[in-house]
Amino acid sequence: MTELAPSRKIIISNFITDELAEHVISQIIEINDYDRQMSQLLKVYTPEPIEMYINSGGGSASAGFAIVAAMEMSETSIVTYGIGIVASMALGIFVCGDQRIAHRFTRFMYHSVSYGGKGMLKDHHDGLQESSTIQEMYDSLFLEETGITREQMDEIYEKKSNFFFSGKKAVELGVAHSVIGKPELIEEEDDILANLRPY
Numbered sequence: 001m002t003e004l005a006p007s008r009k010i011i012i013s014n015f016i017t018d019e020l021a022e023h024v025i026s027q028i029i030e031i032n033d034y035d036r037q038m039s040q041l042l043k044v045y046t047p048e049p050i051e052m053y054i055n056s057g058g059g060s061a062s063a064g065f066a067i068v069a070a071m072e073m074s075e076t077s078i079v080t081y082g083i084g085i086v087a088s089m090a091l092g093i094f095v096c097g098d099q100r101i102a103h104r105f106t107r108f109m110y111h112s113v114s115y116g117g118k119g120m121l122k123d124h125h126d127g128l129q130e131s132s133t134i135q136e137m138y139d140s141l142f143l144e145e146t147g148i149t150r151e152q153m154d155e156i157y158e159k160k161s162n163f164f165f166s167g168k169k170a171v172e173l174g175v176a177h178s179v180i181g182k183p184e185l186i187e188e189e190d191d192i193l194a195n196l197r198p199y
């Protein structure tokens with residue numbers, strides 16, 4: 001006998017903290033353990049994907065990368081849904097989904113890693129070096145998984161701005177694979193945008 005099947009829906013709807021990461025990672029591990037057990041018991045077993053719903057402005061980079069690690073280690077595929085706001089480290093988590101889906105009202109945001117602190121000059125040197133390492137780790141997710149280029153990243157850094165974009169723009173950039181919503185409304189929005197274009 002197997003235990004009851006775990007829920008395959010994971011919700012990230014808060015700032016990313018160590019506590020949230022622990023909860024998300026535990027869910028991913030539990031689902032993978034269940035699927036592994038079922039694969040051993042049944043001759044034919046195809047697990048349903050994990051569905052991860054993300055609505056977060058970001059948070060701790062270390063906690064976020066812990067979630068990313070669990071996602072990359074997951075044998076069960078993961079679908080990420082962007083709803084509400086998907087910003088900063090939450091965006092890094094979103095792009096690690098095997099299938100990435102944005103709602104038509106989702107706002108995405110990419111930016112450079114924040115740095116600030118007190119202490120001696122050596123402390124600032126070490127802190128800046130660590131921040132640069134985290135930035136490279138963060139950027140690697142987008143260079144590997146999306147169509148965002150190094151040149152576009154450098155432009156965002158030079159402007160020292162937060163780069164906000166829509167679900168449709170996310171598809172254009174390769175951040176998301178598709179946009180969902182009420183089909184008739186999406187078609188209507190496409191017509192309106194087409195009429196606004198000068199060509």
